[in-house]
Amino acid sequence: MQVDESGSYSTFLPDGCLCCRKGAKMVLFVTGICRKTCFFCPLSVERKNKDVIFANERAVYSDSDVLEEARSMNAEGTGITGGEPLLELERVIHYIHLLKNEFGKNHHIHLYTSTAPSENDLKELADAGLDEIRFHPPIEIWKKMSGSSYEKSLSAA
Ligand code: SF4
Known part of the structure; x- marks a missing residue:
């Protein structure tokens, strides 16, 4: 790891991480459905493999739930x-x-995925305004990334 002259990691952190470190990022859980079976999966029984939506710990039933939660924490x-x-x-x-229209383009949005999205899907996300994407390839792919769909996706991103 690297640190800057002041001994801080900040210079090297992506914008999404800096915002998160300030406690200014809302966590938007868009579905509990997942086809992976990671042994370390941290999802609770209330969420895992259920098509439920949460903004932080608030159950979401409408767009206004998402916006209210974001406002309540000054996200x-x-x-x-x-x-x-x-x-x-x-x-x-x-x-x-919804979030960019309500809070402006400076409302920073990042997304986590364990998939290898296609170039088209990446373009759709970028066109919508997604600022950052984090790839979490499954453990079985870690030693064979070269030539994999994940490598192509990373390169396209
Ligand atoms: S990809 Fe994420 S949600 Fe899916 S099983 Fe693995 S840790 Fe759980």
């Missing part, structure tokens, strides 16, 4: 997670539009 950004968010690509795009 400067949102991290989109699940489950596997990209199983619900249109839902993700809807929320990116």
Whole structure:
């Protein structure tokens, strides 16, 4: 790891991490559905493999639930997670539009995925306003990334 001259990691952290470190990121859980079976999966029984939506710990039944939660914490950004968010690509795009339209383009949005999205899907996400994407390839792919769909996706991103 590297540190800057002041002994801080800040210079090297992506914008999404800096916002998160300030406690200014809302966590938007867009579905509990996921096709992976990671042994370390941290999802609770209330969420795992259930098509439920939460903004932080608030159950979401309408767009206004998401906006109210973001306002209540003065969110400067949102991290989109699940489950596997990209199983619900249109839902993700809807929320990116909703948040950017309400809070402006500086509302920073990043997304986690364990999939290797296609170039088209990446373009749709970028066009909607997604600022950052975090790839979490499954453990079985870690030693064979070269030539894999994950390598192509990373390169396209
Ligand atoms: S990809 Fe994430 S949500 Fe899916 S099983 Fe693994 S840790 Fe759980």
